[in-house]
Amino acid sequence: MVDALTNTMSDFVDRLSDVETREELQNVFERTVYDLGFSCFTYHMVKVVGIGTRLPLVMTTYPKQWENRYFEQNYMTIDPVLEACFHRSLPYSWDEVVDPGALTKEQKEFFIEAGDFKLKNGISVPINGYKGEFALMTMVTDGTEKEAKKTIEEHRHTAHLLTMYYHNHASSMVVGEALKRYTPALTRREKEVLSWVANGKTTWEISEILSIGETTTLTHIENAKKKLNAPSRTQAVVKAIYQGLIDA
Amino acid sequence: MVDALTNTMSDFVDRLSDVETREELQNVFERTVYDLGFSCFTYHMVKVVGIGTRLPLVMTTYPKQWENRYFEQNYMTIDPVLEACFHRSLPYSWDEVVDPGALTKEQKEFFIEAGDFKLKNGISVPINGYKGEFALMTMVTDGTEKEAKKTIEEHRHTAHLLTMYYHNHASSMVVGEALKRYTPALTRREKEVLSWVANGKTTWEISEILSIGETTTLTHIENAKKKLNAPSRTQAVVKAIYQGLIDA
């Protein structure tokens, strides 16, 4: 006997194998979660590829009007569902993280407005990925309160798994090449030297450790700084870490 | 109709709520995966809490003799199953990542030896957590080749989900307090100043940005360095980032 979740997952993974563009990915996911009872979804991913350099990826089937409104009104600063993802690593339904009694006036208005777009119930799945990669998938159910609860509870695990496979695909599809544009190639020595800088060593100490000249060490650090476009060694190290060039 | 996965997960989450010690967690998980057909498991987690400061957590029901052997022989350097976790973010069975034709002589001996301990087939689940937290859960099936394949394919998703809930629990249980021992409390200003250092600013620039004196800025940086036990600003920044004190 094969259960519903396994079926859904097999189908999804099968379809994923043919997916090559963002649109295809979005469509495949939309159809899959629609069959589970979710009317729309939104996927936000950011990857930190350097200080102040974040690679964002948004895929959504939310009403455009609401998306605009959300952005214009800076709702991300008051949205409790979004706030929750920073403290949680497992899926959560909206009613788990929204306490009607503790809402501010603005938040109440926010939810009323969201309700006008049939965004009343949903489940969110936070995802931690590699090296500064973070994503949040939110799926909406627009039935009655009771139906929504049922859909969410029934498909919590499916939603969780689907999101992870979705993220995996989105990540490898988009982040891969994009990263190359941001990530300069450091030489072996440059990385090596930079790692020691990250560990608090001075130029002289590093030259002793690596048994090379002090000026040589200096040259490597300066070259790394130039490649990373960093005015100080500190920023060079931070950038190198965020870009996965060194491990510290 | 409630499927097997949902049942297993409900039971597991239920049992988790009473778990308070590592032993209890281990026992609950062992029983759960045993019912699925897995004979033993091993969970390795590391959290980077600073440069060269890693918080490891190991929970295992592997044969002690094999554990010792693995450690003594430095098998972690040749184990292909372990190697795979660095490149994958979804569960994988051992046969997916082990190519019998491409094994070195040492690796062949390694697998023969593992086989003597009935460690021939299994599934591994890599987990990315918050801020430098990484874990690998491996579950072993010791039946015939055919039974093993069936167990793994049948329970891939269950194993995946169980591992995430397990990790979530283990992480909050262990990392929480332990982190406090390693993470000093930086003041608002110290974090603020350190963030600007991470962004490549000099002391003078930061004092201009924050409209405070240069010596004040210097004081904050020096205090942060002392708290973080870092000999250079660079290391202070790196430590602060790894410990989640600043975002850069």
Place this chain on the structure above:
DNA sequence: GCGTCTCTCCTAAGAAATTAGGAGATTGTA
């Protein structure tokens, strides 16, 4: 009210990093 913590500001010498040049030796590749 009193102690603790935080934020603010100060001096001054010595150590380290930054800047902008150039140049020879080795290695891998077209």
Place this chain on the structure above:
DNA sequence: TACAATCTCCTAATTTCTTAGGAGAGACGC
């Protein structure tokens, strides 16, 4: 073979960081 990239080493002036002190003002909790 010739070109490109990497690793190695050099000078020297200027800027920035590091170190070790001290001290007053305001906020907070006991």
